[in-house]
Amino acid sequence: MNNISALKRYQIAKVYRRDNPSKGRYREFYQCDFDIAGQYEPMEPDFEVIKVLTELLDRLDIGTYEIKLNHRKLLDGMLEICGVPPEKFRTVCSSIDKLDKQTFEQIKKELVEEKGLAIETAEKIGTFVEKRGPPLEILSELKKEGSQFMENSGSVVALNELDILFKALEKSKCLDKVVFDLSLARGLDYYTGVIYEAVFKGATQVGSIAAGGRYDNLVGMFSGKQVPAVGVSLGIERVFTIMEQLEKDRNQVIRATETQVLVAILGKDLTLAAELVSELWKAKINAEFKLTKRVMNHITYAKQSGIPWMVLVGESELEKGIVKLKNIEANQEEEVPRKTFVEELQRRINSA
Amino acid sequence: MNNISALKRYQIAKVYRRDNPSKGRYREFYQCDFDIAGQYEPMEPDFEVIKVLTELLDRLDIGTYEIKLNHRKLLDGMLEICGVPPEKFRTVCSSIDKLDKQTFEQIKKELVEEKGLAIETAEKIGTFVEKRGPPLEILSELKKEGSQFMENSGSVVALNELDILFKALEKSKCLDKVVFDLSLARGLDYYTGVIYEAVFKGATQVGSIAAGGRYDNLVGMFSGKQVPAVGVSLGIERVFTIMEQLEKDRNQVIRATETQVLVAILGKDLTLAAELVSELWKAKINAEFKLTKRVMNHITYAKQSGIPWMVLVGESELEKGIVKLKNIEANQEEEVPRKTFVEELQRRINSA
Numbered sequence: 001m002n003n004i005s006a007l008k009r010y011q012i013a014k015v016y017r018r019d020n021p022s023k024g025r026y027r028e029f030y031q032c033d034f035d036i037a038g039q040y041e042p043m044e045p046d047f048e049v050i051k052v053l054t055e056l057l058d059r060l061d062i063g064t065y066e067i068k069l070n071h072r073k074l075l076d077g078m079l080e081i082c083g084v085p086p087e088k089f090r091t092v093c094s095s096i097d098k099l100d101k102q103t104f105e106q107i108k109k110e111l112v113e114e115k116g117l118a119i120e121t122a123e124k125i126g127t128f129v130e131k132r133g134p135p136l137e138i139l140s141e142l143k144k145e146g147s148q149f150m151e152n153s154g155s156v157v158a159l160n161e162l163d164i165l166f167k168a169l170e171k172s173k174c175l176d177k178v179v180f181d182l183s184l185a186r187g188l189d190y191y192t193g194v195i196y197e198a199v200f201k202g203a204t205q206v207g208s209i210a211a212g213g214r215y216d217n218l219v220g221m222f223s224g225k226q227v228p229a230v231g232v233s234l235g236i237e238r239v240f241t242i243m244e245q246l247e248k249d250r251n252q253v254i255r256a257t258e259t260q261v262l263v264a265i266l267g268k269d270l271t272l273a274a275e276l277v278s279e280l281w282k283a284k285i286n287a288e289f290k291l292t293k294r295v296m297n298h299i300t301y302a303k304q305s306g307i308p309w310m311v312l313v314g315e316s317e318l319e320k321g322i323v324k325l326k327n328i329e330a331n332q333e334e335e336v337p338r339k340t341f342v343e344e345l346q347r348r349i350n351s352a
Numbered sequence: 353m354n355n356i357s358a359l360k361r362y363q364i365a366k367v368y369r370r371d372n373p374s375k376g377r378y379r380e381f382y383q384c385d386f387d388i389a390g391q392y393e394p395m396e397p398d399f400e401v402i403k404v405l406t407e408l409l410d411r412l413d414i415g416t417y418e419i420k421l422n423h424r425k426l427l428d429g430m431l432e433i434c435g436v437p438p439e440k441f442r443t444v445c446s447s448i449d450k451l452d453k454q455t456f457e458q459i460k461k462e463l464v465e466e467k468g469l470a471i472e473t474a475e476k477i478g479t480f481v482e483k484r485g486p487p488l489e490i491l492s493e494l495k496k497e498g499s500q501f502m503e504n505s506g507s508v509v510a511l512n513e514l515d516i517l518f519k520a521l522e523k524s525k526c527l528d529k530v531v532f533d534l535s536l537a538r539g540l541d542y543y544t545g546v547i548y549e550a551v552f553k554g555a556t557q558v559g560s561i562a563a564g565g566r567y568d569n570l571v572g573m574f575s576g577k578q579v580p581a582v583g584v585s586l587g588i589e590r591v592f593t594i595m596e597q598l599e600k601d602r603n604q605v606i607r608a609t610e611t612q613v614l615v616a617i618l619g620k621d622l623t624l625a626a627e628l629v630s631e632l633w634k635a636k637i638n639a640e641f642k643l644t645k646r647v648m649n650h651i652t653y654a655k656q657s658g659i660p661w662m663v664l665v666g667e668s669e670l671e672k673g674i675v676k677l678k679n680i681e682a683n684q685e686e687e688v689p690r691k692t693f694v695e696e697l698q699r700r701i702n703s704a
Binding site: 013014040041042043044047051055164167168169171172173268270271272273274275277278281289291 | 365366392393394395396399403407516519520521523524525620622623624625626627629630633641643
């Protein structure tokens with residue numbers, strides 16, 4: 001961190017993961033990150049990160065989603081209450097983390113047979129991890145008189161933090177996107193406070209599309225200087241998967257380019273192509289050029305690329321001082337003066 | 353290239369170089385690339401890449417520049433004419449490439465003493481490498497009757513290609529940015545045709561800011577399939593160096609953020625901060641919030657960050673149902689109703 005003790009940053013870039021990725025995941029992928037590091041009032045940056053996440057997902061406009069949220073200290077408190085020995089917290093957490101893919105019966109078997117928990121302990125975990133719902137409701141349930149969580153010091157810290165966070169999110173009008181979920185554990189060891197995972201609720205099954213949390217000790221592990229931090233990461237490939245499916249559902253072809261016009265030169269005259277295409281570029285029209293004597297090559301290329309308009313020029317057009325405008329979809333051709341073809345084309349594009 | 357035999361691509365990303373970089377260069381840096389690969393008519397993609405380069409540099413609006421341009425086959429032809437043995441072409445080229453930093457006398461010494469050329473050979477090179485100027489003028493000089501280049505087969509190929517290229521660039525109205533320069537050699541071995549280098553002509557000394565050329569054999573070296581290609585790369589850091597200097601010259605401070613408003617909460621009420629800042633965010637005003645009882649901390653922070661407006665809220669403001677708007681630069685404060693502070697602020701920002 002080069003002596004920087006506070007920063008807000010975002011980054012959209014390639015990142016790498018070491019593990020063997022499951023289907024639809026890659027070792028090299030694009031990620032969109034937002035992080036806040038530094039000393040702040042309790043939940044100040046946590047609120048901002050979650051707010052940014054909701055704004056991001058709302059703006060992407062890919063469909064409904066929910067942000068599952070939990071707190072590591074509450075999770076640890078829960079395991080303590082259930083009688084799990086501290087050295088088994090992490091391994092039990094990684095079992096719980098599979099609850100979105102497996103039934104509790106399967107997890108219970110794993111907890112008892114593989115991780116060596118007593119059946120009663122596993123069953124008690126079962127009663128807790130089924131708690132999920134509107135944040136303020138679940139919070140008040142966990143805080144009500146006689147709740148075991150209120151006698152557990154770590155849990156009390158967590159519940160107080162969540163109280164501050166939920167009230168801020170409520171005032172910011174985005175708490176309705178959050179689901180307080182005691183089964184959310186998140187695999188990564190370095191989280192120390194609030195953890196969350198955004199899950200897409202639409203038809204395309206991609207699992208979580210964004211996730212993050214508070215990692216107060218991670219910077220210190222590498223820099224020797226403790227810098228508390230909180231952040232979130234969004235997986236671009238998963239968002240693209242959803243967007244592509246949405247386009248397919250609307251029967252729309254995803255075009256690789258935004259080219260509006262193909263300057264189709266019948267022959268090899270690069271100078272002519274340069275002249276015509278430059279006039280279009282100057283008018284901010286997305287245009288490409290192609291040199292070939294065969295009209296069908298031009299038309300096939302335009303069709304395959306989804307280019308809607310062609311400007312056809314051969315020797316006879318040059319002699320007559322005209323160019324041909326071809327509307328590919330309508331399969332209509334007309335002659336316009338060479339001198340005014342840009343305006344003529346612009347008018348037709350704009351009125352489409 | 354994964355079986356792709358033609359593509360146009362651009363990329364803005366980090367790249368890496370292995371050599372020991374000179375001052376102002378880094379081993380890891382951002383580069384903006386544009387390349388075209390595939391079979392085309394002669395000079396078709398070369399024209400497009402250079403046109404894109406001029407559009408890019410014009411749009412960046414950082415000041416005047418020139419694109420020095422040469423052709424590898426012409427360079428080799430020139431060395432052949434001068435009597436350089438083929439095995440010394442590359443090493444002689446790398447000497448010539450230093451001509452933008454050293455005098456010809458220094459280069460001549462290197463060519464004779466280190467590279468073992470005869471003095472007459474070195475001096476003949478000297479008469480050629482001083483040729484630079486408007487492309488069509490230099491080209492017609494090299495092509496005129498009796499020119500040694502017209503008797504050298506590689507040079508004839510190069511001159512014919514340049515003829516096509518220059519005419520296309522002329523019709524595209526960007527040939528005035530190009531200087532035909534027989535001393536341009538470019539260090540990299542893999543160039544096979546046209547080579548170029550964009551040099552910034554303004555006050556900030558950064559040397560070349562973009563460079564590229566045709567590399568017809570490079571893809572084949574790695575893929576086993578020959579795919580001709582041409583491209584250009586622009587160094588982002590160098591462009592930033594120029595931009596920063598321009599801002600300094602205009603006495604403008606470069607702000608790290610675009611924050612327009614600081615929501616300054618006098619105390620630790622995150623809920624209040626969340627409420628007020630969310631209203632600003634919803635209205636698309638760039639806002640941050642800060643929690644601290646000390647007014648001076650808020651003001652100092654706003655000044656340091658160049659944030660022009662503050663919304664000050666403490667207990668007394670809350671009780672009165674108002675907030676204070678502070679214009680930092682004018683050092684003026686006024687009270688507006690809490691309920692309408694967003695519109696009030698927006699009006700003041702827009703009228704500024």
